[in-house]
Amino acid sequence: MKGISYDVRIHGIEKRKNAAGVVTSYRLSWKVSGTTWKEKFSTAAQADAFRSELMTAARRGEPFSPATGQPVSWQREDEKPVLTWYAFTLQYVEAKWPYASPNHRRGIAEALTDATEALLTDTDGYSREAIRAALRWSYSSRIRDCGRPPAELSGIIDWLESHTTPMSALAESGKGALLMRGVLARITQTKDGKPAAANTANRKRMVLNNAMEIGVLPLNPLKTVKWTKPRTLTTIDPRVVINIHQARRFLTAVEAHSERGRRMKAFFACMYFAALRPEEVVDLRECHLISLPENDWGQMRLTNAEPRAGSRWTNSGKVRERRELKHRAHGETRSVPIHPELGSLLREHIRQFGTGPGGCIFIGPRGGLMTDRAYLKVFHEARAKAFTEAEANSPLMAVPYALRHAAVSTWLNAGVPAPQVAEWAGHSVAVLHRVYAKCVHGQDKEAMRRIWDATRS
Missing domain, CATH: 1.10.443.10 (Intergrase catalytic core)
Structure with a gap:
């Protein structure tokens, strides 16, 4: 096959500094059939990610193109059909669905639906709810052969195929980060624009990160954006736990x-x-x-x-x-x-x-x-x-799951060893200690007694 080479030499990353000695960029260079190629990146992480992709391709024995300096599999975007975000999400759910539980499937669909909202190129007059309904059908239909979509969604689904951001735009310097900021802003809000629960935002971010890691892009665009992970409440509030009389x-x-x-x-x-x-x-x-x-x-x-x-x-x-x-x-x-x-x-x-x-x-x-x-x-x-x-207006047993919390708390406070409680409850000892730390009563008084005994003269 003409126009390919397996003679590839990948060099280290070079820091580029200005006259004041401040690092302004990072440059990677490599050779294909003796020709030197260079790429400049704004962060070390971007340069390292790109170098890792080149190294992986070379180790797998992939052919490189002397004309572009890149693996042949990285065909130029203008030489192949444009992959849009919507088309990419369909490929992703097709790969994930057979191995995901029903609730995990729903979580993936929720994350992709929110992200797609942020990556629409326009709306052409379609309502937000109509677009979201079309997306939900698109993702859920991957599980079973549902045939054609309902008549009221068919036109929107056809329209979605060409009205979301091209995946190549997510890899562009500057533009990709801006688009990802929009996606992250969307998943941290509810449909009403209110702050979403921290657990929800973190879960959706994990879904998107997993999608970006499957290798469609040379690097994960989410990693080019600094994002502060919302703090989540990991311990059970003792106020929800009922006693035996209640x-x-x-x-x-x-x-x-x-x-x-x-x-x-x-x-x-x-x-x-x-x-x-x-x-x-x-x-x-x-x-x-x-x-x-x-x-x-x-x-x-x-x-x-x-x-x-x-x-x-x-x-x-x-x-x-x-x-x-x-x-x-x-x-x-x-x-x-x-x-x-x-x-x-x-x-x-x-x-x-x-x-x-x-x-x-x-x-x-x-x-x-x-x-x-x-x-x-x-x-x-x-x-x-x-x-x-007063009890009814408090957080006390606000949801049925609080009955389970009360049971585990009762076992712990009765002195049942943590490994036994964890086995009965169906989770690990580490989770048990983390989640129910505030629900074990009496230990604080014993701790204060010991401190008092240790500090009395």
Whole structure:
């Protein structure tokens, strides 16, 4: 093949200084078939990233072009079709979807949708909501063969293919950084322009960074922008944790709520007494109850969970999809003790309501799985009934997940060793200490007593 060379020599990075000795740029030089090529960069990171790309290509044995000094695979942009941001995102989700969980798919789509908003070249009169709807369909349709989009979105999707920023623009010096600043500004805001939660902004930034690292561009444009990572709250607020008396008041209110509430008393009790996640309670089956003796501790062995992601993001098209336990490999299980009080509630629940398909313990009146909408309605109305006005107006157990937090906090304060608590709860000891550090009571007084004893004369 003519016009290629494997004779490549890549040199080090040279600092360029002005008369005052201040570094103004960084220059990389390399040779292809004896011809020297040079590129100038504004930062050392950019120069190092470009050099790494050249080195990787040379080590892989890729041919270089003596006419451009670059790997042949880096064909000139004007010699090949322009790859737009929108087309790039479709390629990215096509690669990621088979290996991503439904909730992760939804998170990726949210990040790409926000970023695409910031990289539109114009809107041509389309409304923001219409464009976002078209993007959501584009990303969710990669999971299954959905055919043509709905008629109301078809024109927008065709339009998107040529009305987002070319990927090559993201690699341009100066322009790329400016575009990335716009993207980062967008993901740190909600649709209403208010500051987004720190966890949300950080998660979306991680998605975009992963997308940029797949090698379409010579360097990751996000790394050319200095971005201060929003601080996230990693510890549980002790004010959300209920005690056993409040828990019993709440469960009584759930039972008194309605027929549906009676079906949910043991459902919520599994979160409080066994620290189960909502998606784990939804999947709880009779075969998971290894032992359920009267007036004694029992045991359950969890095998799966059914997190809610939405029908748009699951392979089956259902709202929930059965998966392995969180932070566990496929086929791995988790044993959890059954408190005698919870055991009594479970026995009564099965006696009164039986089980559903596959032995599911918690089913609705019509035989279907417990839905978020159903149990959230009962949760909030029972909470308002069970708590005093001051309690109801506080952060105390504001969401169902707080029942799990209360269970883990209770185990820790009861003196159960951290490794055992972590095993029952289904996460690592490091996460346990970090997340529940503020929920362990009594240690501060003991610490102050020791300091007092050490400093008394």
